[in-house]
Amino acid sequence: MPIDPQAYRPETTILALGGGFYDPVEAADFPQTVLRFRNDRAADEVGLAALSDEDWLVHLGRFEALPGTLPQPLALRYHGHQFRTYNPELGDGRGFTFAQLRDRSGRLLDLGTKGSGQTPWSRFGDGRLTLKGGVREVLASEMLEALGVPTSRSFSLIETGEALERGDEPSPTRSAVLVRLSHGHIRIGTFQRLAYHRDEQGLRALTAYVLRNLYGEDSDDPIRLLDLVVQRTATLAAGYMAAGFVHGVLNSDNINVTGESFDYGPWRFAPTWDPAIVAAYFDHAGLYAFGRQPEAIHWDAMQLAVSLRQISDADPLIAALDRFPDYYQRAVTAAILWRLGRAQREHERDRALVQSVERALRSTGVPIERFFFDVFAQALPASYGAEWDDVRAALDGYEPRRARDHAFWTGEPCAMLIDEVEAIWAAIDRDDDWSPFHAKVAHIRQMGQALSD
Structure with missing residues (x-):
């Protein structure tokens, strides 16, 4: 197998937790494997960019073990609150951790999957992923990465040749298996499961594992862990708001203790700053509406x-939990200034600018997207009327982080609204035309480069 020996560094760290944290499983035997997306930019970071497409399909579609890492896929165990109702019957039901x-x-x-087949935690599910769901996850993760939000990265999308029946989209529909690259798959719900079983030894072991392996600290202090998770999840909430993103299902089993966003089922990018926008059609009470996401994530941290x-x-x-609001305010201020293309100054002045923008x-x-595109590193255009005077005044004196010297700024804003997502899928579904999908990924990456330092 062609790998980069300087970059390929396999691990089996999770095995140190022991069998009480996971179940060894087998991947589904798919009728076919057709490569639809491979993230060579991410693959280069872990020494896998040199894989041929054939080898890619063997390891990321058939899940033949990568050398030196996990010998068998592991379905992780966890519980969680789903829309504030506790569910002790969760766990990786259509995915597994395949490699570290x-x-x-x-x-x-971790390389983790979605749609790789049934596990002991599948309950009544088929363990599969629709191709449309995989396309949507690639688009969401690419967009969030470009907008500076800590997120898992879609590593691979492979069509698998099955006809799936779903109640929430036209069926039968095409199937896929997704692989995501994540900074761990330990969730708040992983800790909840141990607490539910009153497994103090397991809680201590998991606390030490997370601090040592995901935070790089030689500690087993639960207070330190909570403080770090509060910081990271507050930063995540801030990133969602600055990106105009609505996750849709911010259950405690969907919150990674590293503060990295993942698992994009129902999601939306808000067209306007409307706090009431929801992503999940079944979120009738607006629990995870755009404007309530910081509250929801704080509740999960609790x-x-x-x-x-x-x-x-x-x-x-x-005391650690009570620091969430301050961490959030500082993080959302920094995130919005970053999108404005402005260098931070004094916190109270920065905060006043952000409040005027909101x-x-x-x-x-x-x-x-139109607003942030227009104002990045330059004055607010005259076409913005008198209702924007407070923003104009607040922007006065701020230095740009960088110039608008990237080709991206000569075009149009890069948005990801639902109509475009549906049009991208329609081209695939109707004509097997992947060109709009690949063009969108390229435009997103162009935006990310233009925004980055």
Whole structure:
């Protein structure tokens, strides 16, 4: 197998947790494997970019073990609150952790799947993923990465040749298996499961595992873990808001303890700054609406604190949890200034600028992507009326982070609204035309380069 010996660094770290945390499983035997997307940019970071398409299909479609890493896929066990109702019957039901690798900076990463077949946790599901769901996940993760949100990365999408029946889209529909590259697959719900079973030894072991392997700290202190998770999840919530993104299902089993976003089922990018926009058609109460996402993620972090209460005193846990609002305010300020192309100055002045932007976007209904495109590293255009005067005044004196010297700024904003997502899928579904999909990924990456430092 052609790999980069300087970059390929396999690991089996998760095996140290022991069999109580996962179940060895087998991948489904798919009728076919047709490569639809491979993320060579991500593959280069873990030494796999040199794989031929044939080898790619063997390892990322048939799941033949990569050398030196996990000998068999592992379906992880967890519980979680789903729309605030506790569910003790969860776990990886259509996915597994397939490999662990270190990237060029030494960070531990997992290759995990979605749609790879049934596991002991599938319940009544078929363990499969629709091709449309895979296409949507690639688009969401690419867009969020470009917008600076900490996210899993879609590593591979392979069509698998099955006809799936689904109640929420026209059926039969095409099938796929997705592989994502993530900074761990340990969820808040992983801790909740141990607390549910009153497994103090397991809680201590998992706390030490996360601190050592995902945060690089030689510690087993649950207070330190909670503080780090609160920081990271507050940063995630801020990233969603600055990106205008609605995740849709912010259940505690969907919150990674590294604060990395993942698992894109129902999602939307909001066209305007409307706090009431929801992504999931079944979110009738708006629990995970755009404007409620910081609250929802804070609530999930509280469930980690509740779980850690079995191995820690309550007062320091409460103190760590109470730092979420301050972490969030600082993170959302930094994230929006980054999108504006402005260097940070003094926090109170920065915060006033961000508040004026939020107010104007909400009251005027100007499209989010249009606004950030127009104002990046330059004055607010004259076409923005008097209702934007507070923003103009707040922007005065801010230095650009960088010039608008990338070709991206000579074109149009890169948005990801639902009509375009549906049009991209329609071209694939109707004509097997993947050109709009690949063109969109290229445009997203162009935007990411233009925004980056």
